[in-house]
Amino acid sequence: MGFDLLKGKRGIVFGALNDMSIAWKVAERAVEEGAQITLSNTPVACRMGEVVELGKKLNAEIIPADATNVADLENVFAKSMEVLGGKIDFVLHSIGMSLNVRKKRVYHDLDYNYLTKTLDISAISFHKMLQVGFKMDAISEWGSVLALSYVAAQRTFYGYNDMADAKALLESIGRSFGYIYGRERKVRVNTISQSPTVTTAGSGVKGIDGLIDFSERMSPLGNADALDCANYCITMFSDLTKKVTMQNLFHDGGFSNVGMSLRAMTQYNKSFDENDIKDMY
């Protein structure tokens, strides 16, 4: 059901790969709320993936771009303004990839070329997007730019590997650029720190099933799924959140503020036999 929250707005959604992608749900919800959008992903993802179907369904032009390539990003902004007929009101950066994770290189044995790629794809691309938008003056006043993050930026989660460093950098870029973009052009920049979610990128995280179950038990409201995340993104793109900027916004059912929950402890205790548990009290 739509509330016309984005009626008349123009947006660019980066990172929809398939119908599990968070960006896929954001694209669908943005159009439901009255926005016109363009979609972007890597040339390979645009050729081989299901993005073409989404483009048809949403009547959205697909503009391929490697998000680490500044010329590609300039093309996305220029074409989007041309196709949508004006400056852009909102941008979603929903991009992440680690070759160290993919190639099973652990954190104390990183390949540094892979690390450079992880940081470029998953974090510096956000700076590139913002800088391109700023230099081209492509984002309208009170526009809203979002990137998706994870709580491993603040606290250590085994197996999240160099993506933790990428997320810390991503959030820092959101703050640093958010200051300048807000001061100069009244554009807001935020990151949303999302619960673990079943997606293609999510399934690369070591022990993701256990992690999802653990955070579900830890979170008083349970995990936020991709659609919940999309709904939150819509509010952040809408005029209802005009004064929110430079924030890392936790969207995780409360997980980030819980030390230990009864449900998680109950499950943990099941791994001990009765005598062990008695000894614990």
Ligand SMILES: NC(=O)c1ccc[n+]([C@@H]2O[C@H](COP(=O)([O-])OP(=O)(O)OC[C@H]3O[C@@H](n4cnc5c(N)ncnc54)[C@H](O)[C@@H]3O)[C@@H](O)[C@H]2O)c1
């Ligand atoms: N799934 C989770 O558990 C979770 C939790 C918190 C945050 N996030 C973040 O949400 C974002 C979206 O991930 P997702 O879970 O929807 O998975 P996803 O795999 O559907 O999306 C990742 C996207 O990044 C794109 N991408 C990779 N390299 C690129 C490049 N060089 N240029 C342009 N695009 C590129 C992929 O093609 C893909 O569309 C990521 O930043 C991810 O880290 C995910």
